[in-house]
Amino acid sequence: MKTFLLEVQASLKKSLAILIDPDQNAEAVANIAQLCDANQVDFIFVGGSLVGGNQLTKCIQTIKTYYKGLVYLFPGNEMMVDPNADGILFLSLLSGRNPEYLIGKQVVAAPYLAQTNLDILPTAYLLIDGGRETSVSYMSNTKPIPADKYNIAVATALAGKMLGMQCIYMDAGSGAFAPIAPKMIEKVKQNTGLPLIIGGGIRSAETAIQLYKAGADVLVIGNGVEDNHQLIQSIANAKQALIDSIA
Numbered sequence: 001m002k003t004f005l006l007e008v009q010a011s012l013k014k015s016l017a018i019l020i021d022p023d024q025n026a027e028a029v030a031n032i033a034q035l036c037d038a039n040q041v042d043f044i045f046v047g048g049s050l051v052g053g054n055q056l057t058k059c060i061q062t063i064k065t066y067y068k069g070l071v072y073l074f075p076g077n078e079m080m081v082d083p084n085a086d087g088i089l090f091l092s093l094l095s096g097r098n099p100e101y102l103i104g105k106q107v108v109a110a111p112y113l114a115q116t117n118l119d120i121l122p123t124a125y126l127l128i129d130g131g132r133e134t135s136v137s138y139m140s141n142t143k144p145i146p147a148d149k150y151n152i153a154v155a156t157a158l159a160g161k162m163l164g165m166q167c168i169y170m171d172a173g174s175g176a177f178a179p180i181a182p183k184m185i186e187k188v189k190q191n192t193g194l195p196l197i198i199g200g201g202i203r204s205a206e207t208a209i210q211l212y213k214a215g216a217d218v219l220v221i222g223n224g225v226e227d228n229h230q231l232i233q234s235i236a237n238a239k240q241a242l243i244d245s246i247a
Contacts, residue, residue, distance in 0.1 A: 022059035047074030087119030096142025124160025130176025172200025182214035189215030
């Protein structure tokens with residue numbers, strides 16, 4: 001069985017994921033899924049703050065019609081669980097102090113998840129300030145880690161590792177003005193050694209390469225792709241060139 005971590009390891013730990021909001025119409029979802037397949041994107045994440053149920057199922061089914069890679073749920077709430085996906089990032093929002101997003105919603109989802117065959121990936125989720133309030137910070141009622149407080153990010157990520165999390169997801173959030181600083185990524189990677197998923201504010205291949213070189217294992221592109229479909233191809237090509245150079 002293919003799993004997220006095995007696929008990351010197989011790609012020399014430089015992977016690309018595209019985040020699709022299930023709130024988009026079926027045509028838009030199909031177009032992005034086809035682009036992902038054509039450019040050998042490693043993963044598609046499906047998630048948003050509000051949508052679930054039948055609309056989520058239809059979105060995943062549409063993606064799988066056009067895309068042969070792995071589809072993982074990036075849940076915004078406990079209702080965003082669907083067995084049609086390949087797996088789920090089982091997130092705990094460690095950067096916040098809202099108990100509902102630390103453990104409350106996970107408790108509600110756990111019995112249902114236990115009845116599925118989803119690849120469940122325990123993930124420490126850290127919000128990093130990207131220059132504007134994001135949907136995640138608003139909906140979760142939590143503050144992000146300041147962009148220049150590298151020591152706080154390291155300590156939080158280390159706590160996640162000690163709690164048994166298998167990877168770290170550092171997110172500047174949807175529509176962030178700025179991506180996470182390479183120096184913060186570098187320090188978290190050096191201190192945890194865990195796979196790092198990085199998202200938010202990535203709008204160019206040049207930025208992507210900087211973040212990969214700093215220690216990112218998986219980059220997640222969301223809003224940037226909605227505004228510019230060519231971004232998928234440019235980052236996918238840059239990623240492959242980087243892998244070839246270090247192989």
